[in-house]
Amino acid sequence: MELFFQQVLNGFAVGGIYALVALGYTMVYGVLKLINFAHGDLFAIGAYLGLTLLVSCNLAGILPPLFVMPVVFLMVGLLVALIGFLLERAAYRPLRQAHRLSAVVSALGASIFFQNAVMLIYGARFYVYPDFLRPDFTVSVFGHSLSGIRLLVILASIMLMVMLSAFIHRTKTGAAIRAVAIDQDAARLMGINVDKVISLVFLIGPGLGGTAGLMVGLCYGQIDFTMGWSYGLKAFTSAILGGIGNIPGAMLGGLLLGLVESLSAAYVSMAWKDAIAFLALILILIIRPTGILGERAAEKL
Amino acid sequence: MRFASRAISSLALGALVLALPLFCDAYWLDVCVSIGLYTLLALSLNVILGQAGIFHMGHAAFFAVGAYVTAILNTQAHWPIFAVLPAAGAASAVFALAVARPIIHLRGDYLLVVTIGIVEIVRIALLNDMGGLTGGANGVFGIARPVFFGFKIVKSVHFHYLVWGMVGVSLALFHSLWNSRFGRALNCIKEDDIAAECCGVDVARYKLTAFVLGAFWAGAAGTVYAAKMTTIAPESFNFMESVIIFAVVILSGGSQLGILASSFLFIGLPELLREFSSARMLIFGLAMMMMMIWRPQGLLPPGRRRYRIPGLSGAGGEAGG
Numbered sequence: 001m002e003l004f005f006q007q008v009l010n011g012f013a014v015g016g017i018y019a020l021v022a023l024g025y026t027m028v029y030g031v032l033k034l035i036n037f038a039h040g041d042l043f044a045i046g047a048y049l050g051l052t053l054l055v056s057c058n059l060a061g062i063l064p065p066l067f068v069m070p071v072v073f074l075m076v077g078l079l080v081a082l083i084g085f086l087l088e089r090a091a092y093r094p095l096r097q098a099h100r101l102s103a104v105v106s107a108l109g110a111s112i113f114f115q116n117a118v119m120l121i122y123g124a125r126f127y128v129y130p131d132f133l134r135p136d137f138t139v140s141v142f143g144h145s146l147s148g149i150r151l152l153v154i155l156a157s158i159m160l161m162v163m164l165s166a167f168i169h170r171t172k173t174g175a176a177i178r179a180v181a182i183d184q185d186a187a188r189l190m191g192i193n194v195d196k197v198i199s200l201v202f203l204i205g206p207g208l209g210g211t212a213g214l215m216v217g218l219c220y221g222q223i224d225f226t227m228g229w230s231y232g233l234k235a236f237t238s239a240i241l242g243g244i245g246n247i248p249g250a251m252l253g254g255l256l257l258g259l260v261e262s263l264s265a266a267y268v269s270m271a272w273k274d275a276i277a278f279l280a281l282i283l284i285l286i287i288r289p290t291g292i293l294g295e296r297a298a299e300k301l
Numbered sequence: 302m303r304f305a306s307r308a309i310s311s312l313a314l315g316a317l318v319l320a321l322p323l324f325c326d327a328y329w330l331d332v333c334v335s336i337g338l339y340t341l342l343a344l345s346l347n348v349i350l351g352q353a354g355i356f357h358m359g360h361a362a363f364f365a366v367g368a369y370v371t372a373i374l375n376t377q378a379h380w381p382i383f384a385v386l387p388a389a390g391a392a393s394a395v396f397a398l399a400v401a402r403p404i405i406h407l408r409g410d411y412l413l414v415v416t417i418g419i420v421e422i423v424r425i426a427l428l429n430d431m432g433g434l435t436g437g438a439n440g441v442f443g444i445a446r447p448v449f450f451g452f453k454i455v456k457s458v459h460f461h462y463l464v465w466g467m468v469g470v471s472l473a474l475f476h477s478l479w480n481s482r483f484g485r486a487l488n489c490i491k492e493d494d495i496a497a498e499c500c501g502v503d504v505a506r507y508k509l510t511a512f513v514l515g516a517f518w519a520g521a522a523g524t525v526y527a528a529k530m531t532t533i534a535p536e537s538f539n540f541m542e543s544v545i546i547f548a549v550v551i552l553s554g555g556s557q558l559g560i561l562a563s564s565f566l567f568i569g570l571p572e573l574l575r576e577f578s579s580a581r582m583l584i585f586g587l588a589m590m591m592m593m594i595w596r597p598q599g600l601l602p603p604g605r606r607r608y609r610i611p612g613l614s615g616a617g618g619e620a621g622g
Contacts (some may be wrong), residue, residue, distance in 0.1 A: 035410060091590045098597030100409075101356070105551045108544050109589025116583035233417065233540070240414040275425040278418035285411055286403050 005144045007266040008259065013150035013219060015258020016157030020212035021235030022242070022250035023164060024084075024205030030181035030245040031201050033100060037107040038087060040232015041114035042206040046080045046213025047223040048122055054133055073211050080210025081203040088202040093195075111228070118225045126224035129217045153219045160208060161251050168247060177201060181245065234261075237281050243294020252292060257281075311472075314561070318465050322458045330457040332572050337464035338526055340564040343549040344471050344557070345518030350547065351555040352484060353511040354491030356409050359416030360546045362423040363393045363516040365538035367523025369427065372441035372533055373434050382447035386524045393520025394513045401512040405505050420543050427535040440534030447528045460529050467525065471518065472557055485606075487511055552592055554599020562600050566592075 021043050028036045053072050054060045060068055091110045095103040137148040168174040179187040180197045188194050216231070217223050238257045242249025257277055264276040284292065321333055346360045367389040374380045374388060404415050430437035447454045447463070454463055478484050486507050489497040498504050527533050549567045553559035570588060574581035 029410070035413070091594070094594045095597055098593075101350075101551050102593050102597040102599070105548045106590045106593040108548060109586045109593065111586070112589065113583055113586030116580070116586060120580060120583060229540070233421070237414060237418065240411060244410060271429050272425060275422045278422050281418055282404065282415055285407060285415060289407050289411060291411070 002144060003266060005146070007262045009146050009150055009154075011259035011262035012255060013153045013258070014262060015238075015255035016154050017212045017215055017219075017231070017254075018235045018238045018258050019251045019254025020157050020160060020215075021209045021231060022238040022254045023161070023247065024209040025236050025239040026242075026244055026247060026250040027177075027201050027205045029239070030247075031177065031184075031198050032092065032096075032103075034092065034103050035107065035236065036092075036205075037104065037232070037236075038091075038110035038114055039084075039205065039209055040235065041111050041118070041228035042080050042084055042087070043209040043213040043216075043231060043235075044118060044223070044225060044228035045083060045114065046076050046210025047217045047227065048118055048127070048213075048225075049079055049210070050076045050214035050217050051127055051129060051223065055130060060133055073214060076214045077207040077211045080213075081207035084202045084206025084209075085199055087206075088199060111232075115225060115228055118228075122225065124225065126222055129221050129223070131221075134218055134221060149219055153215050156215065157212070160211070164204070164208070165247065173197075173200065234277065237278065241281050241284060241291055243291030246291070246293050246295075249291055249293035256292075315469065318468075319462075322461055327457055329572075330461055332569065334457055334460045334464050334529060336564050336568045337461070337468050338522055338529075339546065339549060339568050340468050340561060341464070341471060341522040341525075342519055342546045343553065343560045343564055344468070344475055345515040345522065346546050346550050347515075347553070347555060347560060348475065348478070348487070348518075349511050349515040350550050351553070352479065352491065353487040353508055355508055355511065356413040357416045357512070357515075358413050358543050358547045359418075359420040360515070360519055361538045361540070361542040362416075362420045363397055363519035364523045364526070364542070364546075365423050365427065365535075366393045366396045366516075367520025368527040368533050368538070369435055369441070369523075370520070371524040371527040372444050375444050375527075376441055377434070379445075382445060382524065382528045383449065386521055389524040390517040390520040393523065394517040397512050397516030398509065401509055405508050405512070417540060417543070420538070420540055424535050424539055427538070435535070438535065440532060440537075442532040444527050444531045444533070446531070454528070460525075464525055464529075467521070476557060479603075480606075483507070483510070488606075548589060552589075552596075552599055554596075554602035556601045556603040559599055559601035559603075566600075 021039065024039045024042070025036060028034060028039070050072060053075055054068075059072055063071055087110055091106045092103055095106055135149060135152075138145040139148050139151055140146070168177060176187070176192045176197050177200065179190065179192055180194055184194055187197075213223075213227075216227070234257060235254065238253035239250045240253070241257060242251070242253030244250075257280075260280045261273050261277045265273040268276060288294070322330055325333060342360060342364060346357065349355050349357045349360075370389040370392040371382065371385045374385045375382060380388070400419055404412060407415060427435045427440075428438055435441065449463075452459075454460060486497070486502045489500065489502055490504055490507060494504050526537075530537075545567060549560065549563045552567070553563035571581055571585050574584050577584060
């Protein structure tokens with residue numbers, strides 16, 4: 001039972017991270033119908049930027065301890081958001097009218113570009129977040145001692161998701177994003193600046209993804225330049241699992257995938273956990289072809 | 302006229318490829334073999350992605366099945382390579398049929414992520430030494446060289462002619478496929494699958510057939526790859542490999558000439574950039590973006606279909622694809 005609780009907690013922690021990254025995929029897909037393959041690499045950039053800010057820029061030493069994490073999270077989020085914004089301008093906007101798969105290839109190119117840029121800047125070896133940055137404490141819940149940092153990651157990701165949901169559903173800008181996702185032309189006729197909305201989505205998605213990268217660094221300690229692909233693929237799978245384009249779906253998909261992965265790692269086989277995660281995806285899609293929460297869009301007639 | 306110009310340009314291209322070994326040293330000859338292999342893979346993916354418009358990003362899985370079936374049958378059962386070739390193709394085709402059957406009705410991007418999932422599952426299965434046959438992370442080694450009517454194919458030059466011979470045969474076959482009833486049905490599905498369904502095209506069956514056919518060819522390419530390398534390992538069939546085959550097809554625009562050009566660009570370019578050593582993939586990624594922005598429709602999209610209608614005066618009628 002102890003193992004089970006530990007694994008559920010691990011699953012939710014990694015699932016929360018998947019969910020945060022998946023939100024970026026799903027939001028971009030919502031407005032552009034584009035799979036932004038470079039999103040995983042933006043997430044990796046977030047992890048590296050976090051390390052640079054904390055260690056090389058020594059923010060951890062300069063700022064008072066209580067402010068370090070919020071400030072670093074904000075800075076990483078903003079910087080990665082800026083990269084996402086520039087990416088959309090450079091690589092996707094010129095292909096707005098082109099066939100969808102052309103933009104996908106451009107996204108794949110951007111992904112290779114970012115991954116190699118990180119490798120050239122930081123080197124091909126993996127990096128470790130120093131221990132003094134990673135609070136190591138346990139919290140006892142119902143008699144089970146649980147890793148504190150994982151609980152914090154879960155809380156932080158849930159908080160970000162709630163904030164995003166509120167923004168999307170309660171504000172006027174959020175309504176504009178939803179409108180663009182439903183019908184770009186109609187939204188434009190209603191006076192919504194579609195380009196601005198798309199840029200905004202490319203700020204929010206990568207911003208969330210970047211902070212998720214920082215969380216991975218703080219939670220697991222080790223980062224490497226290929227993490228963008230491994231986590232990105234999982235996050236993208238989560239988005240599909242929940243029904244792509246659907247924001248609650250991305251959250252649900254992420255948590256579910258994290259849970260499946262950590263439970264199968266513990267009870268079935270560590271080596272097969274990724275295969276089991278993908279198998280679960282295929283099985284769910286066979287039963288529900290548009291994901292768990294994806295609505296069955298009526299085919300055009 | 303059109304036929305004649307087509308024949309001349311094909312002959313010229315064929316002669317150029319045949320003459321390539323005269324200009325290349327051993328290293329570049331290996332690159333040429335590699336380009337030929339990717340052309341084969343891209344041609345086979347083109348049936349699925351380019352002609353039928355199915356978002357399939359998992360072609361490396363079928364390539365892997367072909368290569369591993371070859372390796373296992375050759376090293377364990379000592380089948381000669383050319384006897385394995387159809388078996389490897391058939392194994393890939395059966396595998397494709399089994400995995401595509403339940404997912405073929407999925408729409409666009411859902412299918413895309415499932416095909417990525419298949420590549421990953423295949424890679425993990427190979428890595429974990431499934432059935433004790435695949436050799437885990439080390440892969441299988443000691444694959445024999447193919448023997449063609451008593452002639453042992455060993456050198457890169459030999460493989461160059463083998464691979465490009467296969468490319469030639471594939472070009473001819475896929476060209477006639479494109480012009481057949483089957484090719485027209487696939488195109489119709491690509492343009493609008495609901496309209497196709499309404500016209501009486503059995504969409505699911507045609508899509509499945511396209512999958513199986515593409516997989517067969519990828520499996521055969523896997524045999525040649527295994528015979529060329531003599532050693533295969535799971536890492537040669539990862540997601541990145543699928544991405545490159547996918548990108549070759551999209552950049553090509555869908556025509557056969559486009560596929561040749563885009564294979565040369567995609568496989569040749571990183572080799573040309575070798576002097577930039579560690580930055581070459583960075584430039585490669587940048588080039589991928591720039592090429593798509595420069596030509597969003599692909600290098601050479603196929604021309605409109607033209608038909609000669611007997612009994613019609615003038616040059617002949619025209620029918621849209």
